[in-house]
Amino acid sequence: MSVTPQDVEKVALLARLTISESELPEVTERFSRVLNLVDELNTIDTADIVPMSNPHDMEQRLRPDQVTRGNNREALMASAPSQEQGYFLVPKVID
Amino acid sequence: MADTQLLTAPVSELRQLLSDRAISSVELTRAFLRQIELCNPLLNAVVTICEDHALKQAALADKQLATGEIAPLTGVPLLHKDIFCTHGIRTTCGSRMLAEFTPAYDATVVSKLQSAGAVTLGKCNMDEFAMGSSNETSFFGTVKNPWDLNCVPGGSSGGSAAAVAAGMAPLATGTDTGGSIRQPASLCGITGLKPTYGRVSRLGIIAFASSLDQAGPMARTAEDCALGLTVMAGVDGGDSTSADKPVPDFHGALSTDIQGLRIGLPKQFFNDDLDDQVRARVLEALAELERAGATLVEIDLPHSHYAIATYYVIAPAEASANLARYDGVRFGYRCDDPKDLEDLYLRSRSEGFGEEVQRRILVGTYALSAGFYDAYFNKAQQVRRVITEDFHRAFEQVDVIAGPSAPGVAFPFGAKQQDPIAMYMEDIYTLAVNLAGLPGLSTPAGFINGMPVGLQLIGRPFDEQTILNAAHRLQTDTDWHQSHPSLGDLAS
Numbered sequence: 001m002s003v004t005p006q007d008v009e010k011v012a013l014l015a016r017l018t019i020s021e022s023e024l025p026e027v028t029e030r031f032s033r034v035l036n037l038v039d040e041l042n043t044i045d046t047a048d049i050v051p052m053s054n055p056h057d058m059e060q061r062l063r064p065d066q067v068t069r070g071n072n073r074e075a076l077m078a079s080a081p082s083q084e085q086g087y088f089l090v091p092k093v094i095d
Numbered sequence: 096m097a098d099t100q101l102l103t104a105p106v107s108e109l110r111q112l113l114s115d116r117a118i119s120s121v122e123l124t125r126a127f128l129r130q131i132e133l134c135n136p137l138l139n140a141v142v143t144i145c146e147d148h149a150l151k152q153a154a155l156a157d158k159q160l161a162t163g164e165i166a167p168l169t170g171v172p173l174l175h176k177d178i179f180c181t182h183g184i185r186t187t188c189g190s191r192m193l194a195e196f197t198p199a200y201d202a203t204v205v206s207k208l209q210s211a212g213a214v215t216l217g218k219c220n221m222d223e224f225a226m227g228s229s230n231e232t233s234f235f236g237t238v239k240n241p242w243d244l245n246c247v248p249g250g251s252s253g254g255s256a257a258a259v260a261a262g263m264a265p266l267a268t269g270t271d272t273g274g275s276i277r278q279p280a281s282l283c284g285i286t287g288l289k290p291t292y293g294r295v296s297r298l299g300i301i302a303f304a305s306s307l308d309q310a311g312p313m314a315r316t317a318e319d320c321a322l323g324l325t326v327m328a329g330v331d332g333g334d335s336t337s338a339d340k341p342v343p344d345f346h347g348a349l350s351t352d353i354q355g356l357r358i359g360l361p362k363q364f365f366n367d368d369l370d371d372q373v374r375a376r377v378l379e380a381l382a383e384l385e386r387a388g389a390t391l392v393e394i395d396l397p398h399s400h401y402a403i404a405t406y407y408v409i410a411p412a413e414a415s416a417n418l419a420r421y422d423g424v425r426f427g428y429r430c431d432d433p434k435d436l437e438d439l440y441l442r443s444r445s446e447g448f449g450e451e452v453q454r455r456i457l458v459g460t461y462a463l464s465a466g467f468y469d470a471y472f473n474k475a476q477q478v479r480r481v482i483t484e485d486f487h488r489a490f491e492q493v494d495v496i497a498g499p500s501a502p503g504v505a506f507p508f509g510a511k512q513q514d515p516i517a518m519y520m521e522d523i524y525t526l527a528v529n530l531a532g533l534p535g536l537s538t539p540a541g542f543i544n545g546m547p548v549g550l551q552l553i554g555r556p557f558d559e560q561t562i563l564n565a566a567h568r569l570q571t572d573t574d575w576h577q578s579h580p581s582l583g584d585l586a587s
Contacts, residue, residue: 008457015415015460016422016440017453027454030515034458037516040404041474044481051476054306054336055292055483055532056556061335068332075199081429088424091435 001039002032102130102262103579106171106319109265113160113170120160120170124153124214127172131216131263133586137244140257142177142235143185143218152214159212167326167346169212174264176255177218178225179205179310180299184215188301189223189233189251192421192428192447202299203331204268204310211326216264220254223449224418225275225303227251228521231512232451240283241580242546246505249279249521255313256283262582266314266323270300272307273406274501274525277537280313281500281549284539286566286576287313288320291557292532293338295324296331304413305336307406307529316576317538317566321345324559340557348560351568354388356561359493361396364524370503376548377499380540380569387568392493396485401478402527403519408462408475409530414452415459421447454515483531490555495565498524500537500549524551534559538566539575547578 082089156170180198222232230238230253238253240246241261248257252269256279269276271289280287288311295310312323328342423429423443433439462471511517528535537549554562
């Protein structure tokens with residue numbers, strides 16, 4: 001299956017990526033090549049096969065809801081590109 | 096001991112020298128730091144050198160060695176792939192997105208190795224977000240193969256593999272999502288082990304594809320990989336997919352007795368597509384194991400052909416979800432002067448991620464999007480089960496499955512970069528092992544025109560011991576793993 005430049009632009013928006021006009025033809029072409037590769041999956045019958053999301057079919061293990069690590073907010077906030085008074089700073093979203 | 100001998104000695108020998116006090120950890124650490132300083136300008140295998148940190152850890156190790164408080168790796172220097180979070184040490188994942196990211200905590204693997212006494216020399220270059228098989232996607236530039244500076248080291252753990260091959264460290268950590276430990280180990284002539292999925296905690300390993308990612312040791316010998324794995328493995332409350340299984344002493348239990356071991360050769364791995372010279376080297380290595388008492392049996396993995404297609408849906412899909420966290424707000428790269436929040440997201444991600452990472456995010460987002468989920472993601476997860484069941488059936492007949500680690504030797508820079516599909520084929524023999532969650536290792540199996548070839552050994556789930564034993568036996572009977580590139584030629 002091949003995709004159109006419009007399909008690629010739509011997916012790019014969903015993924016919050018921008019693709020410039022000049023790159024779009026090449027990105028579309030490479031995208032189509034990867035899809036052609038994976039389209040091979042359609043040649044195998046998988047009726048009644050349960051999808052596998054964990055190779056050991058492991059069940060999600062839960063733990064008691066207890067604090068096990070102390071508050072590390074300052075150290076973690078130090079990685080933020082922009083912050084003030086313990087908040088992440090972003091461009092204004094509401095006028 | 097001469098410098099070259101020390102720099103190419105396995106961990107098992109260095110431990111002995113340290114515990115005999117024939118050398119101090121500070122001396123050993125300085126020797127490897129010096130080798131990094133000499134070779135790195137040419138190889139670009141290391142992106143961050145932690146000299147002060149390493150010397151402090153080494154001094155502490157020397158105190159422990161003096162008092163006889165010896166842990167499994169006390170005083171042994173190592174390098175970490177730059178995908179493992181290291182507290183207070185920059186962790187880039189080979190990306191502009193994290194070029195200035197300094198984690199506030201250690202990955203479980205890092206803290207386990209540190210508790211076992213290891214000394215961290217620095218962090219290794221890698222393909223961006225571990226997406227690549229040549230180390231050409233790193234924001235920090237390509238890594239060169241120490242056997243031929245015009246060739247790639249493989250990837251994504253290419254920095255780790257090149258560093259070990261070049262005597263910059265006796266041991267390095269790697270991660271493997273589709274072959275990223277085994278393929279570079281093969282191309283650089285070292286031993287690399289991808290454990291069973293769940294054997295090693297993923298806490299603090301920057302996520303690529305969560306149902307496939309696994310960390311493991313890269314070293315000169317199978318014995319050193321056994322030592323490394325014993326320290327790295329174990330259940331972790333911080334990773335709900337880590338396996339709650341006892342961790343054997345893989346090193347203590349290492350044995351060269353492989354009498355009666357049944358080794359399966361999948362006919363799909365040894366078909367006409369396999370390069371004749373790679374086939375010859377792999378079969379020679381297998382003949383050695385046969386002489387040591389193993390029997391070789393042809394087996395069938397009828398759906399292995401579908402592994403590439405399955406992997407290139409599941410891995411990008413999981414990656415697109417995992418990499419959604421890089422939004423330019425909480426950590427990582429932020430674009431200059433965003434005009435609004437949407438612009439901040441779009442430009443931070445488009446400027447912060449490289450081309451291959453963006454390509455995989457696009458494919459993954461497409462495979463998970465409304466209308467395509469069933470046709471791609473769900474279908475791939477069904478085929479994943481079919482591929483996995485092939486392996487389980489094969490393991491009713493054999494104890495180990497063997498094949499090449501990679502389709503060829505190291506290739507020149509740029510040779511496969513323009514064609515993503517050609518690059519994806521580098522992992523044709525390794526991907527299925529991640530899909531099935533099995534342990535696999537690559538061990539040196541000779542040379543083609545002076546470039547290393549790897550033999551891949553695949554084991555049953557949680558049976559790393561059997562493949563380690565087989566590789567250990569091979570390394571007892573052959574000396575391919577002892578060859579190393581001429582270190583003098585690597586110094587700048």
